[in-house]
Amino acid sequence: MNTNATINTSPIAAASSESTPLTLVVGGTGKTGRRVAARLSAAGLPVRLGSRSAQIPFSWDESSTWTAALAGVQQAYVTYYPDIAFPDAAQRLADFAALARRSGLQRLVLLSGRGEPEAQAAEQLVMSSGVDTTVLRCSLFAQNFSEHFLLEPVLDGVIALPAGEVAEPIIDADDIADVAVAALTRPGFAGRVLELTGPRLMTFHEVAAEISASCGRPITYIPVSTSEYVEAAIAAGLPSEEAEPLAELFAHIFDGHNASLADGVAAALGRPASDFRDYAAAAAATGVWDVSALTGSAS
Numbered sequence: 001m002n003t004n005a006t007i008n009t010s011p012i013a014a015a016s017s018e019s020t021p022l023t024l025v026v027g028g029t030g031k032t033g034r035r036v037a038a039r040l041s042a043a044g045l046p047v048r049l050g051s052r053s054a055q056i057p058f059s060w061d062e063s064s065t066w067t068a069a070l071a072g073v074q075q076a077y078v079t080y081y082p083d084i085a086f087p088d089a090a091q092r093l094a095d096f097a098a099l100a101r102r103s104g105l106q107r108l109v110l111l112s113g114r115g116e117p118e119a120q121a122a123e124q125l126v127m128s129s130g131v132d133t134t135v136l137r138c139s140l141f142a143q144n145f146s147e148h149f150l151l152e153p154v155l156d157g158v159i160a161l162p163a164g165e166v167a168e169p170i171i172d173a174d175d176i177a178d179v180a181v182a183a184l185t186r187p188g189f190a191g192r193v194l195e196l197t198g199p200r201l202m203t204f205h206e207v208a209a210e211i212s213a214s215c216g217r218p219i220t221y222i223p224v225s226t227s228e229y230v231e232a233a234i235a236a237g238l239p240s241e242e243a244e245p246l247a248e249l250f251a252h253i254f255d256g257h258n259a260s261l262a263d264g265v266a267a268a269l270g271r272p273a274s275d276f277r278d279y280a281a282a283a284a285a286t287g288v289w290d291v292s293a294l295t296g297s298a299s
Contacts, residue, residue, distance in 0.1 A: 021106075022072055023184060026050035026058060027079035031143050032111060035177035036077045040184070048073060060092055066099055075107035076100065077180050080122070084112050085252075086245050090122035097129035107190070108133045109183045111176070114195055115258045116249075123193070132190035134183040136176060139197045139258055142276055143173040145211060146283040152236070154211060154289055157219055162226045162247060163204055163254035169197030169261050170207070172274040179268040195262035199273045210277055214284035217291070226251050 023040055027033035028049030037047045050058035050069050058069040060081060070076075078096070080089050093110075100108065110126050113119040114137040127133045144150045145159075153159045176196055183189040202210075204221040212219045224232070226247040233243040265273035287293050 020045060021074035022046045022048060024048045024050050024058075024069055024073040024076040026069075026076060027081060027111075028054065030079055030081070031141060031147055031173045032176045032180065033077065033079055035173060036180045036184075039177055039181045043181075043185070045185070050076075063092075063095060063099075066096055067103070070100055070103040070105065073100075073103070073105060075109075075184055076105060077109045077111070077184060078126075079111040082242055083246070083249060084110075084122050085116045085118040085249055090118065090125055093122045094125035094129070097126045097131055097133075101130045105131050107131070107184065109180050109189075110135050111180070112137045113253070114139045114197070114262075116252065127191070134189040134191075135193040136179060136183070136264070137193060137195045138176055139169045139171045140253070141173050141176075142170050142198070142279040143283075145207070145280075146286075146288045149233075149238075151288070154215075154219055155291055157217065158222055159204060159208055159219065160222045160224045160229065160232065161204060161254070162224055162229045162250050164223050165203055165205075166254045166256050167201035167203050167259045168254070169199075169201055169258065170276050171196050171198050171265075172276075172279050175265050175269075175273050179265060182268050189268075194264035194268055196264040197258075197260075197262045197273065199261065199275055201259055201261065202276060207276065210280045211284075211289065214277075214280040215289040216284075 023045060025033045025037045025047055028037050028047070029051045037049060040047050048054070048056065048069065052059050056068050058065050078093070080093060083089070084093070097108065108126065108131045110123060110133060112123050112135050123135045127135065145154055150159060179194060179196060208219040208221040229250065230243045230247045233246070234240050265271070283289065
C-alpha cells in the first residue's frame with residue numbers, strides 16, 4: 001500500500017459535467033466534518049450532513065437512521081463519535097460500510113487515529129467492505145484547544161492532561177479537511193492510508209507557550225495522572241462513560257509512540273502541513289481565547 005506518492009496540488013477537483021456525486025458527511029457539524037462540508041459546498045458539490053440534528057437525522061447509536069442518510073449518496077466522509085478507538089466502533093463502522101456498499105456508495109474517506117490499534121482494526125473492516133476507501137490517520141487536532149474539550153482549560157489558563165512530557169505532531173483540522181476533499185474529488189486515493197501530522201513535534205509546555213504568545217496572557221500546562229484527569233472531567237460535566245475511555249485513550253496516545261512526523265499532507269496536497277503557530281495566531285484573532293470579552297470586562 002503506497003502511502004507517500006504525491007497526487008495533486010489542489011484539494012478540489014472540478015465537478016463532472018455528466019455526474020455530480022452527492023456526498024454524505026457523517027459528523028457534518030464536527031471539527032473536520034463541517035470544514036469538509038463547507039469546502040465541498042463552496043465548490044458547488046452537493047452535500048448531505050449526517051448528524052442527529054440534520055434534515056435526515058443520522059446517529060451511530062441508531063442504525064435505523066443509516067439507510068435514509070445513505071439514500072442516493074455516492075460518496076461519504078465518515079467520522080465516528082465519540083472516537084474510532086472506542087468500544088463498539090469497529091463493529092458499527094463495519095455494519096455501516098456493508099450497508100453503504102449495498103446502497104451504492106462508491107467512495108469513502110474515513111477519519112482515523114494515528115497509532116491506535118483499535119482504530120486500525122476498524123479501518124480494516126471498512127476497507128474490506130468493498131467500497132473504495134481512503135483512511136486518514138491523524139494526530140492530535142490543533143482545534144481541540146479552541147473548539148472542543150481543551151478550550152475551557154485554555155480560558156482558565158491551565159491545560160491539565162495525562163500527557164507527561166511527550167511531544168506530539170499536532171495537526172490543523174483545516175489540513176485534514178483539505179486532504180479529505182482531495183480524496184473525495186480526485187482519483188488516485190482509493191485503498192490508501194495517509195498519516196497526517198503537523199510539521200514539528202511539540203510538548204504541551206510548548207503548546208501552552210505558543211497559545212500564550214498569541215492570546216497575550218499566560219497559559220500553563222500541568223501533567224496529571226489519568227485518574228486525576230477523569231475526576232476533573234467528570235466534575236466539569238463529562239459523563240463517566242466518556243471520561244474514562246477518553247482518559248484511557250489519552251494514556252495510550254500520549255505514551256510517546258506518536259512522536260514522529262509523517263508526510264501525508266504534502267503527499268496529498270503538494271504543500272507542507274500548517275504550523276501550530278499559524279493556527280494559534282488565527283484562533284486568537286477570532287477572540288475565542290479573549291477572557292475579557294467573555295466576562296464583559298475591559299482588557
